[in-house]
Amino acid sequence: QVQLQESGPGLVKPSETLSLTCTVSGGSVSGYYWSWIRQTGAKGLEWIGRTDDSSNYNPSLRSRVTLSRDVSKNQFSLKLTSVTAADTAVYYCARGYSTSWGDFEYWGQGILVIVSS
Amino acid sequence: EIVLTQSPGTLSLSPGERATLSCRASQRVVSSYLAWYQQKPGQAPRLLIYGASSRATGIPDRFSGSGSGTDFSLTISRLEPEDFAVYYCQQYGGSPPVTFGGGTRVEIK
Numbered sequence: 001q002v003q004l005q006e007s008g009p010g011l012v013k014p015s016e017t018l019s020l021t022c023t024v025s026g027g028s029v030s031g032y033y034w035s036w037i038r039q040t041g042a043k044g045l046e047w048i049g050r051t052d053d054s055s056n057y058n059p060s061l062r063s064r065v066t067l068s069r070d071v072s073k074n075q076f077s078l079k080l081t082s083v084t085a086a087d088t089a090v091y092y093c094a095r096g097y098s099t100s101w102g103d104f105e106y107w108g109q110g111i112l113v114i115v116s117s
Numbered sequence: 118e119i120v121l122t123q124s125p126g127t128l129s130l131s132p133g134e135r136a137t138l139s140c141r142a143s144q145r146v147v148s149s150y151l152a153w154y155q156q157k158p159g160q161a162p163r164l165l166i167y168g169a170s171s172r173a174t175g176i177p178d179r180f181s182g183s184g185s186g187t188d189f190s191l192t193i194s195r196l197e198p199e200d201f202a203v204y205y206c207q208q209y210g211g212s213p214p215v216t217f218g219g220g221t222r223v224e225i226k
Binding site: 035045047056110 | 149150164167168173174208210216218
């Protein structure tokens with residue numbers, strides 16, 4: 001059974017960089033697209049981007065987001081620069097099926113990140 | 118961007134009743150790329166339906182999805198106590214590739 005676990009700081013200062021890691025167990029990070037999704041009360045669920053050998057981003061966040069994957073550690077990561085209070089959210093990592101990457105069958109439990117000084 | 122509008126915002130029903138949730142897209146959605154999720158407080162969303170009408174692994178057959186083009190629906194044939202939650206539709210394939218609806222809360226009447 002594939003399991004995902006987000007990790008990283010729960011508090012980030014405004015203008016700094018938010019960095020999160022998703023550790024995958026029960027399966028390999030190779031051969032699938034891995035996505036980051038965030039959830040706020042104001043905007044609901046928002047897809048941030050996906051990565052495998054390359055990455056695709058939500059245009060609304062593209063200028064500030066970098067996704068990467070580390071096959072040796074079976075992890076993938078999110079970096080979001082120049083954060084503001086609007087980036088306060090629960091951040092999820094997720095994976096879809098091999099044949100339909102956007103049907104998110106596997107999710108991490110989510111990590112709350114608060115942007116505040 | 119494909120905007121997904123879900124209605125109603127809140128559905129108040131009793132256990133055993135039938136629930137019908139709507140998801141309307143601002144542009145045509147490829148049916149293969151329309152999914153439904155259930156979310157309970159403090160939990161990640163759970164995939165219920167993919168490809169507009171296929172149940173995900175382990176999902177009871179009281180959940181069914183239908184629709185095409187711009188109009189999709191999720192039906193729960195007989196509500197069980199554990200079905201009271203928030204439901205989201207989601208599409209992928211547009212630009213940005215993934216968007217979610219605003220959700221429908223199914224609450225106990």
